[in-house]
Amino acid sequence: MRKSKFWPMVVVLLLAMALLSACATPAAAPAGDAAAGDEGTAAEAAGDSANQVEVFSWWTGGGEAAGLEAMIGVFNAEYPDIEFINAAVAGGAGTNARAVLATRLQAGDAPDSWQGHAGQELIGTYVAADQLEPVNFLFEENGWLDVMPETLIPLISQNGNIYSVPVNIHRANVLWYNPGILADNGLEAPTDLDSWFAAMDALQAAGVEAPLAMGEQWTAMHLFETVLLSSLGPDAYDAVWSGEGDWAGEDVTAALENFAKTLSYTNSDASALTWQDASRLVVDGDAAFNVMGDWAEGYFREIGMAPQEDYGWTPVPGSNGNFQFLSDSFVLPVGAPHRDAAIAWLTVAGSQAGQDAFNPVKGSIPARSDGDRSLYGEYLLSAMDDWASDRVVGSLTHGVVANDAWKSEIDTALGLFLTNSDVAAFQDALVNACAAAGPCQ
């Protein structure tokens, strides 16, 4: 009796499976006739036809993906005979994407171009491994050296070779604040660390439990780099990254103490919040301040907030006059499977049309100084002005000043510091990190 029900079910199951696999084969066949299918093995075979470009990024959603699509639109219009293959992989602030990229490069299967943060992330990782071709010729042929800031070029170069084409510029050292809360408490937007701390003391006294909103661990690193800049000033900040400065110095100790003090104003559930959650606390009135890159502005606008009313901005107190930047850029790998198509893509990525298609949608400013100002909103226009006039320094969290190995050691040290608040141990760990993976060797 048990069996009488059982067997028919099994037969049905096996039949269903046989049917499905039978269906699966013909489905693959028609697509594959010409070049052995839509499978990846086939993609390689098809790859020799030289009319495609596979571009790898971690832009799969929101304004980033939309911006990429807009730039692909420009590309398709200019190079209609090149097929664009968008190999974007999401997740973990690009960490899934980077793992995928690393395994592909290990296996000698480089995409035609990929996204990376301009600076040491690219230079320390890929240039050091001889994976990238210099792209100086593109800068010269297209006259980009005249339209991209002089201060930017050294940060994306090594030994005079430029290794990537920057598409956009983001600013890291922005303090977002809730104008209503500040006004209610008779406060002005702070301009230096002391006035910032005083303002947060006042807010706490007025019942705002956690005046400074923070999110998961990488947002703490973001806060760290901005406070480090504010405390050290741009010269000393540059020096600790170039290896000329001393991580064991007293000025660094003071900076770490400032950072520890800053942390004391943050929310206790930070580790459970994404950066969006944390930024949102400001516009929702649950916190007064949030330090985040200016992609937060794109987020505020998407959730329907109005500039100056729902949110205000100022450089992170003490870093006025400095533009702590990061830049998404695209590279030309050594041995790109479709080198000409990759160069075509890079040409579009560096062009005015490409950048003006991408940036207004992504919520960033173009790396070129000749962007069409009518396309950008109030905040972005102010960022363009600052970018043109401020001193440019690089971001740690977003790959400009430290290579991957160094950054990951700092990340571990920071994670430990967040749990034990031991400034001396943190400084020791930073000294060791620079010695182990940075320029202090």
Next chain:
Amino acid sequence: MSLSRDRLISIALVSPSILAVLVFVYGFIFWSVRVSMSNWVGLLPDYSWAGLANYRNLMHDPRFHIDVRNTVIFTVLFVAGCLALGLILAVLLDQGLRGETFFRNLFLFPMAISFIVTGVVWRWLMNPAQGSRISGLNLLFDKMGLDFLINQWYTTPYWGIGFIAIPAIWQMSGYTMALYLGGLRSIPDEVREAARVDGASEWQLYRYVILPLLSPITLTAMIILGHISLKVFDLIVAVAGKQLPLDVPAIYMWTTTFDGGFYNRGAAIGILLLLSVAVLVIPYLRYTLRTEAEL
């Protein structure tokens, strides 16, 4: 003649699998061991000999200490939780209630779903916010008047990792239940009857007769759950992101390899993970193979 041909066939039948396992398991393990004894940092392979330096460094690495501690806490809670819950559910379902099939399927279904799918839901459920921003289970407790249950979940200092065991138990306790239920069903009625005739209460029956009979199943479940918990990775990343208080060896291995480029250190962590699994599994394999031989 025929016998030796059959022998050849039998070897031919298993050799593809053996070959595949040799390459994909042992070949790759060997590769990892080699990398773990090299100086490979960065994208370019560097097989220069480092001996046991990477392992020694891990022994003094505070992050690795946190990982080990977290793994121990997680494993104990996860395994114990699954066993206890699985046993309770199995005993309840063994009482011949109506709707047994429904409940059985209900308890089993989380196994069918990956944390790619449910990770976000668990992140919402275990949202630690309180006060005006309260949400998730905390909000539910608040509405039901169970305020004493409101807590910080995985942001709890030191013990946060223990809360990550909750979704893991949710996923795997149904499997333990199924194993136990099978065990209970296989115990002949005569055994229960005999115990009852001897005057045993239901409690005594389960405690002294049935539970001991289930111990081989408990052992099997412990091994399976134990190795899952040593390798736990996607669950934590999906629920809580990558953060040091909730770090485990598998996450450290991943981030140090792919974010930091420390291929040598990542491989060493992988090998240590494998060794700790081996410590768990090999005695079990020997035990089961030996008891089998005795049968």
Next chain:
Amino acid sequence: MKTQRASWLYLPLLLMAAFYILPMYIMLSTGFKSFAEVSLKTMWNLPTGIHLENFQRAYEALAPNLWNSVRLVVPAAIISSILGSLNGFVLAKWKFRGADLIFPLILFGMFIPYQSILIPLVEFMKRINLYGGIWGLVLTHVIYGIPITTLTFRNYYAGIPVELVEASRIDGAGILGVYWHIMLPLSIPSFVVVLIWQFTAAWNDFLFAVVLTKPASWPVTVALNNLAGSQIIEWNVQMAGSFLAALPTLLVYIFLGRYFLRGLLAGAVKG
């Protein structure tokens, strides 16, 4: 007496049922909400209307990948089951010298942390020209499925009386005959277990899929992960997509769960 005791037993059962159903409730109710309704503070509220368009949009985004998953999972489950069955048969009933050593060696493969072997895996697949497509992923799932399928079948076959094999051999059957006529028909319950197990494992896998396949061959888990952008995440569509991605395995468990259980018991309880 019996019924009285039974009725209070429903209390803990229903409590536990609530615990198991809770995440599914959140997923589904969010999937039906409009974007404006989605907020952490109102996550327990029922949706005010049924917004089926979320599911439609998610389906449009995921459809090719759902299909890729089917093309991946069906051969992966079937091939690894067959291999496991053959291994289990030989290792339980037709042992050659060294077979007792081979079984634990195969079994140990179950325990390797997969994250640590990604690089040689990708390199190997590239070398045998299977990198990037579905078939490389199929092969990977088949191979890493061998330990568990072998274990299941071996345990099951070990419980089958030796006399059956002996009798068949006296009748003149060779090894293949014994397998085909005696063992295979008897092991259908194990096939169900192993097929379901491998189906689920391959369907839910993300790690292998993301490193071994290229966009055209991505299975649904990778696409689902990509669906969540990095700024504004439309949680209602995301949840609808999550549900769609989980549906096939859910259906398998709902409709075949009892056979799965039955087979599991048959394998686990011997001895």
